[in-house]
Amino acid sequence: MAKRTVLVTGGAGFIGSHIVDKLIARGDKVIIVDNLSTGRLEYLNPLAKFYKLDIREDLSEIFKKYNIDYVIHQAAQIDVQQSIKDPSFDGDVNIIGTTNLLEHCCKYNIKKIIYASTAAVYGQPKYLGVDEEHPINPISYYGISKHTPEHYIKVFSQLYGLNYTILRYSNVYGIRQGFTSEGGVISIFIDKFLSGERPIIYGDGKQTRDFIYVDDIVRANIIALEKGDNEAINISCNHQTSLNQLIMMMKSILAVDLNPIYKSAKLGDIKYNYLSNKKAKEVLGWTPNYGLSEGLEEIFAYYQSLYQAKVEIAVSRK
Template sequence: MKVLVTGGAGFIGSHIVDKLVENGDEVIIIDNLSTGNMENINKKAVFYEADIRDKEIDKIFEVEKPEVVIHHAAQIDIQKSIKDPMFDGDVNIIGTINLLENCKKYKVRKIIYASSAAVYGTPKYLPVDEKHRVSPISYYGISKHTPEHYIKVYAELYGIKYTILRYANVYGIRQDPKGEGGVVSIFLDLLLNGKNPTIFGDGEQTRDYIYVEDIASANVKALKLADNEICNISTNKKTTVTELFNMMRDILKSECNAIYGDERKGDIKHSTLNNEKAMKLLDWEPGYSIGEGLTKTIEYYRLKREKNA
């Protein structure tokens, strides 16, 4: 199968590319390298340095004619979306429409879209399932949800199939603490350098942390399953930020301590996603517990650090 992955040089996208290549699929990557990294690019994939908002991607579609598009190129920083909503909307909404226009023109069979738990806003109940109301409290949540509507209408008008995957908090190898960093990569970078991380708020806020390889396997499953469906991709398990920090400190045998600061605007207190629909429709389940995923991530960076020392 010929698959185009946007953001394929990034944290999540590069893991998806690796799994596709491993499965024998022909893979094309579009990435502008704003947060992606050349080191992440699989040598067996065809790479184009381009922005999803550019008209020139028409030429890439014309030459490559992908059967499926897996769309991960995005602006993903909630705080940046609040500071610069114009940029956030331009990348996440206009960029997706540009992709959809090319999907229509070059008769792409299916698009798999990386959405987010941020679309739900403050949960009315936990765990959040796909029937939960959508009410984002950040511009990022809005800009990730809006393309879902465009995708559905393109599906109705032009017969492009889709699977929308709403991710919980993804962590793992290749996550950049200074670029698209989540709390795990930020904590790890500080702990490895003997610095005390800051926890915003009281540390009792909970998240559903899912290892990146489980995200990648869900995307591969979606190539052939869950047509025209929305699925949460999560572990359905909650962990407080303080618990997360303590687990990481224990694995590293670090003596660093957390510093507690003020809560941040746009942050949700508690978030856990119900993954039953994905398990049923995608024949998928998470393979890593939080402890296993953290251990694998920490060991990778610890060894990398030792080699570079």
């Protein structure tokens, strides 16, 4: 396969950094654009070219210099609660930032853009599993700001021939996920357990989510460089797990006996949800390699090492 030049926005972040690592392992040339608002320097692959820039800034010099073939767009404001507190900022980053990127893609004739969308675009499910034909009815500003660029992408495609694939992720988890992101419930629970604290569940814990391991997300993005042209596709496990079931699995794997604290459900929280991945199988030839138990087993050692490092730093400062 010919060497490709790929721009990854958010390439210092949780998902983006894993995509960068995989592209470089395949022999591709990678340029990263990340403003480090949530990305971390230690996640940067040293073989990638890194630019500390915001996606709302002028990116012309990068596109001119590197003759970019593909763009994988992972950069975003991803916190639902932050979107509610500051919808203008949320829209500015996710909508204006994406349209700025699209204008550069068209001006410099890139071959394709892969856009990271989300299950949040669907809102409260009318049926399960939610497929791509499900009505779009986001119930958060975040869901709106992630779906609106899908319309822009499609019109840019119609007007300028821009090739694209939109990937709508279910609940992603894995190595390098932070402890504070609302979407990172698994990493937050692990952090609590390793700290000897009881995790907090908002609601009765019967609410379900479709957890997808980051390695499977990465593989879908790599496949989408060559397949799934001009399609919107769910990337999910096609399976729902309740938060109570998740806690039980984690207690078993981590060998801890701490029960969760239950608090009032958050306003607008979706009760039951999982995404169909039938289209991903048919169009991309993609199926997830990881079930939840396999993914949890793989990331346990990583989070345990992080916790040990935190403890050692705390002790050294005393």
